Amino acid sequence: MKKAAVPSILVVVVLLALGVIAEAQQPKKVPLIGYLSNSDPATESTRSEAIRLALRELGYIEGQNIATEYRYAEGKIDRYPELAADLVRLKVDIILVSGDLPVRAAKNATKTIPIVMMGQGSNPVRTGLVESLARPGGNVTGITNLARELGGKRLELLKEAVPKVARVAVLYEPTVRVDVFQVKEVLPADARALRLTIQPWEVRAGDDFEKVFAALSKERPNGLYVSGGSLRMMANRKRIADWWAHVLRGGLRGQLPARSTLRGQNPEGSQACGSSGRAAHEVRAGD
Numbered sequence: 001m002k003k004a005a006v007p008s009i010l011v012v013v014v015l016l017a018l019g020v021i022a023e024a025q026q027p028k029k030v031p032l033i034g035y036l037s038n039s040d041p042a043t044e045s046t047r048s049e050a051i052r053l054a055l056r057e058l059g060y061i062e063g064q065n066i067a068t069e070y071r072y073a074e075g076k077i078d079r080y081p082e083l084a085a086d087l088v089r090l091k092v093d094i095i096l097v098s099g100d101l102p103v104r105a106a107k108n109a110t111k112t113i114p115i116v117m118m119g120q121g122s123n124p125v126r127t128g129l130v131e132s133l134a135r136p137g138g139n140v141t142g143i144t145n146l147a148r149e150l151g152g153k154r155l156e157l158l159k160e161a162v163p164k165v166a167r168v169a170v171l172y173e174p175t176v177r178v179d180v181f182q183v184k185e186v187l188p189a190d191a192r193a194l195r196l197t198i199q200p201w202e203v204r205a206g207d208d209f210e211k212v213f214a215a216l217s218k219e220r221p222n223g224l225y226v227s228g229g230s231l232r233m234m235a236n237r238k239r240i241a242d243w244w245a246h247v248l249r250g251g252l253r254g255q256l257p258a259r260s261t262l263r264g265q266n267p268e269g270s271q272a273c274g275s276s277g278r279a280a281h282e283v284r285a286g287d
Contacts (some may be wrong), residue, residue: 019109033068034092034113036083036106038099039234040074047118051096057197073102075235088113100127100178107140117142151182151225152190157169158223159194169239171212172227174202179227187225198225209236214244 037044046212052062060066069090073082084105087095097106098242099117106115107129117124117140125146130136133144170187172179183200191198199221201212206287216224226233226240 030067031093032090033066034087034090034095035068035070036087036095036097036102036104036247037072038075044072077101081108084109103129103140111139113139117144135201151186154225155187155190155194155196159196162223165196165223167199167203168217168223168225169201169219169221170198170225170227171233172199172200173232174204203206203232208235209239
């Protein structure tokens with residue numbers, strides 16, 4: 001398929017919402033999009049630019065016939081309610097947001113402005129954000145990749161890629177509910193079915209990474225799995241990937257095998273884990 005042939009599901013949802021809004025507004029009023037991010041402008045740039053380009057290809061150009069107000073929490077959870085309320089005060093016509101807590105903050109701030117989820121977070125039905133995937137109800141809609149529930153599939157792909165893998169180290173942040181659910185409820189059963197042993201490693205602060213890396217060099221797991229629900233993990237993806245690449249280059253030769261699975265960022269020579277990239281959720285184009 002050609003790039004423009006299949007627009008993003010997310011962009012389609014946005015356009016549908018904007019279409020309804022445009023019919024109810026004065027002819028010359030430019031629809032205002034509110035964009036609530038849990039990270040910072042640099043980290044968010046891939047996704048926001050993908051959405052901007054996809055809208056542009058469909059004739060919606062920022063600064064001409066649409067406008068966007070961006071708000072960034074920069075990893076500070078306590079800012080979500082304040083930023084969501086700010087967008088509501090600006091009377092935005094739609095709010096784009098990702099992640100369980102930011103979506104919850106937006107939902108608490110307004111019951112009328114359409115809220116569009118951008119494909120991150122856990123099952124929105126389980127977390128009470130929507131009534132069902134088929135009929136969300138209320139003012140929350142959008143897309144979800146259910147990534148936290150696909151952990152078993154990633155383990156299966158790892159096993160297929162590296163048949164001799166037996167012990168997989170799992171990095172996660174114990175304060176993130178979706179990560180804890182994955183580590184405690186999802187991965188153990190799937191690991192047993194694949195005859196794998198998972199070794200959970202908690203990362204509560206930035207300083208913990210070096211401690212975990214040092215411990216892993218002694219424990220000698222066969223694979224590495226990084227849970228992706230944590231902002232801390234996202235912010236340290238390069239740090240984790242650089243360390244694993246060091247392993248692959250032989251820096252810890254004889255202690256860890258030169259094969260790994262790292263969610264979201266795979267250094268050269270490691271195995272892909274089957275996780276789809278964030279930008280792919282914003283522009284589902286296909287080749």
